[in-house]
Amino acid sequence: MTPVTNATRSGPDPQVVKQAISWALRLRNNRANVRLHAQCELWREAHHDHELAWQRVQALQQELSGQLSAVPGAHAALENSAQGLGRRQALKLLSGVVLVGSAAWISRDLTGWQRWTSDLATATGERRSVQLPDGTRLQLNTGSAVDVDFNVQQRLITLVRGEILVTCGAVSSVPLWVKTRHGVFEGIDGKFNVRQDSDCTRLSVVSGNVAIHSPHAAGGLSTHVHAGERYLVRQNQVIPAPPADMDSGAWADGLIVTRGMRLADFLAEVGRYRHGYLGCSADIADLRLSGVFRLEDTDALLAVLTRTLPVQVRYRTRWWVSLDRMA
Known part of the structure; x- marks a missing residue:
């Protein structure tokens, strides 16, 4: 279906x-x-x-x-x-x-543009939680946009960009669909995170079950994903995701939770919550860090890194921040 x-x-x-x-x-x-x-x-x-x-x-x-x-x-x-x-x-x-x-x-x-044209959207650094007509709870991460189409025939959430956390119940005979440009996900009484990147959609199931309907999956079959499982969905494949170095749903609580994450990857993630450029020099890109970091003040978050890693933060302007190895 x-x-x-x-x-x-x-x-x-x-x-x-x-x-x-x-x-x-x-x-x-x-x-x-x-x-x-x-x-x-x-x-x-x-x-x-x-x-x-x-x-x-x-x-x-x-x-x-x-x-x-x-x-x-x-x-x-x-x-x-x-x-x-x-x-x-x-x-x-x-x-x-x-x-x-x-x-x-x-x-x-172009987050601003999509805030004008999408049903629900968030700006850079903003998170938002809404309850849909059927009781489904929808949480939008930073810089995200969705269109919602609920009627007697369908319950459809189209993820235009960004990331959402969906909590749904089996309260309707009409399936709940989440659509991205890489596939369609059917929520079955549970909680799941959907993140749309440029090359793939990332699905993480917290509880319950989710069915992945990909038009390019082998034989046109659906993939059922259970609690604790994570999948990558691309235009031509549906595969289990590699071990995670970050808690995919912690953002809903205003946190980034990492486990041995590369510094360059961590900064790319933090960069989603602030305007401008945020990066680091190549010689410290592979430094690893684990911990719980709060998102409400990314400048304070970066200051914490100088106390845990041999790095220093340089502000060229408010919108151009880079990390270098401590001299």
């Missing part, structure tokens, strides 16, 4: 976003070129995704300009640098600024 669903709402392809950035740069450096403006209009009108990407680039440019205005001389320096470069180099510069701390601009820095 498969869920009834409308067409999935998704963002434009990253290549389209790059095209929008390229158009923005060309127009920025050729403001009086009427023909170029007309060509851009034709490109925007050619496809819905073109206009969507254009609007997002414009919105992010405005936000970036507002942030740079707080740094004396920063906006002028960026402007002069962009004008002094060729179009390809300028595209890389703008992309680098827009993509600070992220390999996929569209999947990380």
